[in-house]
Amino acid sequence: MTVQEFCAELNISRSTFYEWRAVQRAPRCIKLPNGSIRIQRADYETWLDQLLERGPV
Numbered sequence: 001m002t003v004q005e006f007c008a009e010l011n012i013s014r015s016t017f018y019e020w021r022a023v024q025r026a027p028r029c030i031k032l033p034n035g036s037i038r039i040q041r042a043d044y045e046t047w048l049d050q051l052l053e054r055g056p057v
Helices: 003-010 014-022 041-051
Strands: none
Touching: 003 014
16 A cells, blocks of 8 residues: 555554655555555554554463
């Protein structure tokens, strides 16, 4: 997915995405030869799953 698609899905700004990426809080990204950044759907879903708060069992 593109950075634009990622931001739209989470309703965040591009600057927020790049801030998260700078402090390694964004999902794993791929940098294409043309400099564009992409996020694989599987990495996005894993990242979202890791954000879930786990309640007591």
